[in-house]
Amino acid sequence: MPKRSAPNNKKMTLRDLLVMQLKMVYDIETQLVKALPKMAKKATHADLRRGFERHLKQTQEHVSRLENAFDMLEMRPQKIQSEAIRGLVADADSIVKNVKGSSTLDAGLIAAAQCVEYYEMAGYLSALGWAKLLNQHDIADSLQETLDEEQETSDELAEMAHSEIDEAALGEHQEGDEILRPVPSHNGSSKSKKEEEEIGVGAESDLETEEEEESQA
Numbered sequence: 501m502p503k504r505s506a507p508n509n510k511k512m513t514l515r516d517l518l519v520m521q522l523k524m525v526y527d528i529e530t531q532l533v534k535a536l537p538k539m540a541k542k543a544t545h546a547d548l549r550r551g552f553e554r555h556l557k558q559t560q561e562h563v564s565r566l567e568n569a570f571d572m573l574e575m576r577p578q579k580i581q582s583e584a585i586r587g588l589v590a591d592a593d594s595i596v597k598n599v600k601g602s603s604t605l606d607a608g609l610i611a612a613a614q615c616v617e618y619y620e621m622a623g624y625l626s627a628l629g630w631a632k633l634l635n636q637h638d639i640a641d642s643l644q645e646t647l648d649e650e651q652e653t654s655d656e657l658a659e660m661a662h663s664e665i666d667e668a669a670l671g672e673h674q675e676g677d678e679i680l681r682p683v684p685s686h687n688g689s690s691k692s693k694k695e696e697e698e699i700g701v702g703a704e705s706d707l708e709t710e711e712e713e714e715s716q717a
């Protein structure tokens with residue numbers, strides 16, 4: 501699969517840029533078809549699990565719409581590897597591996613999914629603008645339909661977080677975890693234990709990743 505960083509001396513047109521963007525969102529969507537079932541499996545809140553499963557079906561439809569867009573351009577579907585989506589999926593994986601507490605994990609999964617949704621929407625917004633400028637109205641309509649669904653998913657995730665899951669996660673912290681307990685700092689100001697850890701004072705963070713542990717070994 502070609503990467504975005506591959507050297508290319510050809511002068512690009514806006515149409516080339518649109519095609520490049522379609523190839524990138526096609527890669528993003530196919531990566532998400534693989535990642536969403538894993539996120540659904542890890543979600544503990546039934547509404548969140550169903551939300552991920554519903555968005556998986558939509559994502560499969562997004563893949564089909566992009567294949568139709570390539571068809572309209574008389575091209576076979578191709579991908580350009582997005583490093584960013586692989587990073588965002590790795591971030592979600594890190595949350596799954598490191599976050600303890602069921603509602604806290606759900607809150608973390610929502611945050612990771614929101615990063616993905618905003619990244620997808622940014623990609624679709626650019627492609628949509630270019631398709632309109634290039635009078636590719638059928639492709640623009642198809643991109644708009646997907647963009648609307650991504651926005652709906654983002655709104656649903658935010659609603660779930662605000663209505664229930666973040667509050668439940670807060671309850672988990674209050675039950676057994678010292679994360680919110682303020683500790684005096686060396687200069688007399690009161691910082692939370694978490695803040696002290698973030699600036700390198702006190703014990704190592706419980707959320708330290710395996711990668712960081714390895715690099716320190």
Ligand SMILES: [Fe+2]
Pocket residue numbers: 529558559562620650
């Ligand atoms: Fe999507």
